[in-house]
Amino acid sequence: MVRFSVVVPVFKVQGYLRECLDSVLEQSFTDLELIAVDDRSPDHSGSILDEYEARDPRVRVLHLRENVGLGRARNAGVAHAEGEYLLFLDSDDSYLPGALEAVDAQLTACRDPDVLVFDHQRSYWWGRREPSSFGRQLAATGTQTFSAAENPDLLTLFHVAWNKAYRRAFYEEEGLSFAPGLYEDAPVSNEAMVCARTIGCLPRVCVDYRQRHRGAITRSPGRRHFDIFPQYASMFAFLDRRPHLEAHRRLLFERMVSHLVFCLRRGERVRPADRRAYFRHAARHYRTHQPPGFAPPRRAARDFWLLAHDAYPLFAARETVRRARGRTWRGARAASRGLARRYHRLYYALQRRLPLEDDLAVYAAYWYRGAACNPAAIEERARQLAPHLRNVWIVKPEAVATLPPAADHVVPGSPRYWRTLARAKYFVNNVNFPDHLVKRPGQIHVMTHHGTPLKTMGLDQQPYPAAAQMSFRKLLSRADRWDVSVTSNPHSAEVWDRVYPCAHEDLPAGYPRNDRYATATAEEIAGIRARLGIPRGRIALLYAPTARDYRKGFVPRLDLERLSAGLGEEYVLLVRTHYYYGRNSVLRELHARGLVRDVSRHPSTEDLCLAADALITDYSSLMFDYANLDRPLVVHAPDWESYRDSRGVYFDLLSGRPGETPGPVTRTEEELTAVFRSGTWRGPEARALRAAFRARFCPWDDGRAAERVVRSVLLGEDTAALPTVLPLSERPVAPSPEEAEAAVAPDPDLTTWGLGTTLWPASDGLDQPPTPAP
Incomplete structure (x- = not known):
């Protein structure tokens, strides 16, 4: 018996199917069978499946004579499964590398539970990837297993078919199967969770859940979304046949109502013309399945009350107010941002009329990500060699905690930030400062860079579309603010001189971050x-x-x-x-x-x-x-x-x-x-x-690069008087790990x-x- 039977229902996914199949067959864990069900797909999906079956003996293809829908296609695959565990994967989604090995390891650690729930991520068509909100909840159980009675919070996990591994013997004993129509995941997922005696969790992201631009069933508005009602009716009928599961009815009812309202509020599912009819169906479902003595959850009490009383006019009016309030709030927030920008510009302009503070030095690195790289090494050396200077870091709020003890800092956008930009004499950064910085006469900018270039940089990027996603005119206007360009070797000096053809001076000091x-x-x-x-x-x-x-x-x-x-x-x-x-x-x-x-x-x-x-x-x-x-x-x-x-x-x-x-x-x-x-x-x-x-x-x-920068720029010493560079044969080198362990x-x-x-x-x-x- 193989460990996993992966069931993949297939319909009109020719553009995504190969990626899906490859994500299963190229897993490091190979003890599996892949059962692909061609649900009478009108595109080339069927021939793609045949191609994979011909070259990999683990693939079994079922060609259905008529289109039966996602749920019954899954049922057809389950009927041919021989694995110890059943997994379902939608044919436009995919497994991440190593997912099945992680699932197998967690199943073993959990002593082969009835159900294992694993994590997923959403992958949007424009390239964004978003982790699910369930990671922390999944991680909380460790390798322990629970039933839903012991841990009711398990029923709040995402109720879909493809984020679980089901022990096949358990699945068949409970008579689980998918009903026709949309939203077929919800009944089976919830039924499995309430029946399972042991449920394990895996916080690892295993599935890439594709959010398609077009073509996804859940994003196609129409009356098909009314399928949600018979799906939930079948789930409560399942509970009616199992009185020992009655304790779960309240939470499942609450989950159902939340799901019904969720779909109602989304125009890509329920069209405005269908909302009244959908609401009445939902209200009827509410009255039919409401448990005795049920109390709505506080966070959604109004929605529950409106459904309980079939009050669609009130619901519609409330939705109109809610949407208007949202537009008003967004407009007010945009207006507030606009006012703040105007205030900051005015404050910054006024501050630029005041004298420079010759003892104020500003440091930044990696777009305000914290104290790091060459600027950090220079600032540390400046505290020793130029103690009269006041050193201030610009860092984002989330990076404040990473600063060295007692380091002074400002947060971008704050009044002190604008004052510091206007009044400081020295600016040290390993990337460019934002375009809103106006360089005043007397201010000195030090560009430390953050690497020796192997890849093309600056103007040399123009012939390469993958790299040239920028305005080169703006790039040079930023480089025009530099007074000093710190270089680590002749190669870098030559490149910077050509790709940033501006008026700065080259300081061949070495990289301060390499002093260590x-x-x-x-x-x-x-x-x-x-x-x-x-x-x-x-x-x-x-x-x-x-x-x-x-x-x-x-x-x-x-x-x-x-x-x-x-x-x-x-x-x-x-x-x-x-x-x-x-x-x-x-x-x-x-x-x-x-x-x-x-x-x-x-x-x-x-x-x-x-x-x-x-x-x-x-x-x-x-x-x-x-x-x-x-x-x-x-x-x-x-x-x-x-x-x-x-x-x-x-x-x-x-x-x-x-x-x-x-x-x-x-x-x-x-x-x-x-x-x-x-x-x-x-x-x-x-x-x-x-x-x-x-x-x-x-x-x-040679270990003195930061000193050269401090003496040359911050102390104004003559370049000829800077520490002489030690030849490679004479300079110190940190001990190797082997030497360090031998000495300590x-x-x-x-x-x-x-x-x-x-x-x-x-x-x-x-x-x-x-x-x-x-």
Whole structure:
């Protein structure tokens, strides 16, 4: 018997079907059968199914003689299922990578419950992805199981068919089946939940729930939405045949009424011309199925009262008022924003008439995301070398908690923000300040940048549509505000001079954020590794891929679970996604299982580099910084041609030529694993490539870059008097992790991640230690 039977009903989805089927068949978990039911689809869906059946023995296709609808198509698939568990997947949706393996693991951890509920995300046609609101509720149960009687809140989870795994024996014993018509999910989902003796939960996002622009049944208005009434009538008939489930009637009734009103309020479901008739049907259902002594919930008491009294005129009048109030509120909010903008412009203009404050320096990084990167290193050094200056960070409200202790800050849009922009003398940023900043005579702007360019930047992006989503005229007007451009190597200086052809001066100081790679001590490095939970003697690999301009969202170019297994217990894999991306559910799930360390929201990239024995990256500028440590670098570039052609690059990273390629290059997961298992990653050829790369891109990073910037810009010292750059052969380099652990004895007072402490804020959601990898 296979573990899973995945039933996929198919009708008019030829554009989405391959993605759906591939998402099942390409899962890392393979003990499954896929039963695809062609519901007499008029497009090419049937032939696509036959194609998949011919090439994969796990696929079974049923071609129905007539169109029977989604529910009965599912029933047909269930009749042919042989798996231990039934799963339903709509043919325009898909499973996320690793979903079925996670479902199987949680089923085992929960001792094979009757039902397992898992999480999903909504994926909108314009590219937005939105997590469900059920993640925290699903996570609360851990690996415990409950019945709905023991935990009634389980009945408030999303009542659809495709977010659950049903034990097939249980499903058949209870006689569960889908009725014809729309909203067929609700009865079966609720019936299964109230009948199940054991229900488990999995907070991992497993299903990508596609929100189509057109074609979705629930977004096609018409009388078909009246199907909701017989669906709920069948659910209450199911309860009538099972008196032992009577205790659930009140909550299911409340859920039904909320669902009826939800549909009534949506024009894409119930048309205005049908609302009166729909309301009367709903009122009749209310009276028919209302439990004795039922008290409506407070949050929707008026809706329940109106249905109970069949008061459609009052409901319609209330809806008119509600919509008008919404328009009024939106209009008032827009007007309020307009007034605030005018006030701020006036206040800012008045403040610009007042004298500059020569002791005020403003710092910002990554569009006000917090104290980080080169500006943070400069500000820290300024506190030592220029204590007379008042240093102020501009940060968004959500980043205030991440600031260093006692750091002064302003929040964008506040009166003090506008005053600071108007009066400060020094401005230090690693990206451009907003367009509303007006540079006054006497103000000095320092652009630190935040990476050495491999990909094209500035005006060089113009031939590449994937990158050129900007106004280059505005870009240059922002660069015109720069007085100083801090550069880390001659390559960067040449590029910045060409792509930002403005009047700023180049300061060849090195990157201030890289100072730590020369100054960090063995004690620091050992402490960082301990807090990250890296066991002593293990090899830590930092995998840090960059963003892709030619596609949205973080798409792992590696099967991280398989890579972790292939590397073996000798290695610990740290994974850091680009800051453009939000949280990744697959990565978080692997983190929770202890297979990788998700360090995507760790506040210090420098800490991660110091902790890592080697860096795996693709095209990230982190490779240029990491080369300062003189530690192994591996380039994993499976999509080099796509990246190169869509974004443009300044040199051939994969050429193998000294000064261009920093170490071994891999194109497949198998090659990457082999590089580490064979020792190639730290062999003589890798060392030679790294030495040439370091010589080209790290000539000025000797640990005193921040000092050069402070002395030159904030203290006004002559450039000729700045600290002389130490040659590579003479400069200090932070100890390797192996050297650090050899020099520092384990500290029993240092709490490690394994004991439940993390180095980054608990608000990130990664405040739980990973479980040990099996």
